[in-house]
Amino acid sequence: MKVKMILPALTEAKSPYFRPIKYSLFPPLGLATLAGYLHADDEVTIQDEHVEELNLTDEPDLVVIQVYITSARRAYALADHYRAKGAHVALGGLHVTSLPEEAARHADSIFLGPGEDIWPQFLEDFRRGEPRPLYRSQVRTLAGLPPIRRDLLKQYLYLVPNSIVVSRGCPHKCDFCYKEAFFEGGKGFYTQSIDMALAEIERLPGRHLYFLDDHLFGNASFAAGLFDGMIGMGRLWQAAGTVQSILRPGLLEKAVDSGLRSLFVGFETLNANNLRAQQKYQNLNKDYAAAIQRLHDNGVMINGSFVFGMDEDDENVFARTVDWAVQHGIETATFHILTPYPGTLLYKRMAQQGRILHTNWDQYDTRHVVFQPAKLTPEALDAGYWRAYKEFYQWRNILRGASAKSNLKGALRHVAYAGGWKKFEPLWDWVIRLRQVNAALPVLESILGGFGEQAAH
Numbered sequence: 446m447k448v449k450m451i452l453p454a455l456t457e458a459k460s461p462y463f464r465p466i467k468y469s470l471f472p473p474l475g476l477a478t479l480a481g482y483l484h485a486d487d488e489v490t491i492q493d494e495h496v497e498e499l500n501l502t503d504e505p506d507l508v509v510i511q512v513y514i515t516s517a518r519r520a521y522a523l524a525d526h527y528r529a530k531g532a533h534v535a536l537g538g539l540h541v542t543s544l545p546e547e548a549a550r551h552a553d554s555i556f557l558g559p560g561e562d563i564w565p566q567f568l569e570d571f572r573r574g575e576p577r578p579l580y581r582s583q584v585r586t587l588a589g590l591p592p593i594r595r596d597l598l599k600q601y602l603y604l605v606p607n608s609i610v611v612s613r614g615c616p617h618k619c620d621f622c623y624k625e626a627f628f629e630g631g632k633g634f635y636t637q638s639i640d641m642a643l644a645e646i647e648r649l650p651g652r653h654l655y656f657l658d659d660h661l662f663g664n665a666s667f668a669a670g671l672f673d674g675m676i677g678m679g680r681l682w683q684a685a686g687t688v689q690s691i692l693r694p695g696l697l698e699k700a701v702d703s704g705l706r707s708l709f710v711g712f713e714t715l716n717a718n719n720l721r722a723q724q725k726y727q728n729l730n731k732d733y734a735a736a737i738q739r740l741h742d743n744g745v746m747i748n749g750s751f752v753f754g755m756d757e758d759d760e761n762v763f764a765r766t767v768d769w770a771v772q773h774g775i776e777t778a779t780f781h782i783l784t785p786y787p788g789t790l791l792y793k794r795m796a797q798q799g800r801i802l803h804t805n806w807d808q809y810d811t812r813h814v815v816f817q818p819a820k821l822t823p824e825a826l827d828a829g830y831w832r833a834y835k836e837f838y839q840w841r842n843i844l845r846g847a848s849a850k851s852n853l854k855g856a857l858r859h860v861a862y863a864g865g866w867k868k869f870e871p872l873w874d875w876v877i878r879l880r881q882v883n884a885a886l887p888v889l890e891s892i893l894g895g896f897g898e899q900a901a902h
């Protein structure tokens with residue numbers, strides 16, 4: 446059987462919003478996971494439109510497309526193309542789960558929720574000639590997951606080929622998050638066994654790892670066991686975690702001992718009423734400054750995530766947030782415009798209040814205003830968002846952030862990481878065009894490793 450798996454690029458691929466370095470970070474791990482269930486004699490290709498031109502002249506029997514909200518329009522065009530050629534088209538992923546009726550118009554089979562139970566079931570039906578139009582995930586487990594087909598990924602096209610996921614979902618329920626919609630009807634948070642996760646890590650070459658788990662620290666005993674098992678492996682790794690988990694005594698230290706060097710932290714907002722409204726209770730009354738201090742004392746750099754446009758946000762929120770982040774020496778920041786993804790509680794609330802401005806999914810990318818803010822105009826929110834990025838990454842502020850570090854090595858690392866990510870984008874574009882992005886991995890490893898120095902802890 447000939448199987449073609451596609452990760453379409455967001456529809457704005459040719460627009461100024463397409464940042465080659467951002468989209469050359471991680472290979473399509475979800476598709477490689479699904480490919481693990483195919484037979485050894487199936488002919489399989491995975492194509493990722495973020496990093497390569499798609500070949501659309503082939504004649505596969507089965508086409509599998511992963512659909513995100515911002516790539517939905519492109520995904521549907523590709524689906525229509527292959528259906529016209531007679532292929533069976535399977536659509537799955539977050540957007541299909543949120544809006545199954547929309548996706549079903551372009552597919553022979555649609556898949557709701559994670560793929561580990563429904564995908565093998567579909568493959569059996571398909572091989573028997575009896576595929577169903579709809580599969581809905583119910584059994585949530587990562588036990589017995591076949592090895593991920595990393596051999597099908599063009600690793601050299603990515604800065605971070607070693608991305609890894611050892612859990613699914615998250616124990617929390619923030620109302621703007623995709624998570625509740627995607628995991629509806631079953632468990633919303635579950636992990637692999639520690640042994641299985643360690644075996645997967647052992648299989649990955651080199652030093653650097655990036656855990657893409659929503660909340661790697663979400664199950665403290667799993668995380669502690671994992672980190673204990675990784676001590677001595679010589680890894681350098683990055684991941685995402687919550688303020689709450691950073692403050693938990695002991696866990697962060699284990700993570701650092703096993704190679705944690707940079708953490709994406711969802712601060713989201715500095716306003717407690719916003720946190721309450723978004724049901725982000727795990728951040729409420731948590732000492733953000735203490736969490737930052739703990740990370741920095743342990744030699745861990747921070748990518749702070751902030752969301753603009755919540756109901757308490759007014760014209761002051763942008764400058765206040767940037768100033769706070771710089772003052773606390775946060776190395777890199779990711780700003781988002783609040784985005785009500787369909788299927789989320791936030792979307793329902795906004796729709797009930799008549800505040801959804803349009804449903805052009807191309808613009809649901811956290812860089813466009815798609816709803817009516819409470820204390821700002823859409824134009825002011827848009828302008829403030831871009832201003833925040835510009836100001837945070839001004840050299841003046843990068844240097845000010847670096848000066849918050851207690852030693853020269855820390856300050857240099859701050860400048861190299863923040864500057865390397867945002868200030869050298871034309872250089873990144875050039876490296877990507879030469880298809881040499883993976884060659885920059887040793888530079889990233891050197892910065893993460895504190896230029897060869899162990900973390901302070």
Ligand code: B12
Binds near residue numbers: 495563
């Ligand atoms: C890595 C990542 C990226 C990477 C790479 C994406 C990739 N290679 O898959 C990059 C940097 C390119 C990226 C870009 C963007 N991302 Co992103 N990204 C992620 C992240 C952190 C991890 C994805 C991942 O690898 N998961 C692990 C694998 C194993 O799971 P999976 O991919 O979901 O696949 C499973 C299921 O979805 C399902 N499945 C998927 N497809 C199919 C198909 C079939 C047929 C079947 C049966 C099953 C199935 O089965 C798989 C196994 O269970 C997620 C957060 C998350 N937890 O998912 C955000 C996330 C997907 N990104 C998001 C967003 C908003 C974006 C951007 C718009 C950001 C931006 N402003 O540019 C762009 C849009 C990209 C696009 N093409 O449109 C949102 C998506 C919201 C939505 N409703 O679609 C998420 C959920 C983050 C968030 N919490 O808001 N992203």
Ligand code: SF4
Binds near residue numbers: 622
């Ligand atoms: S903590 Fe993060 S991943 Fe978990 S529900 Fe909230 S936003 Fe989603």
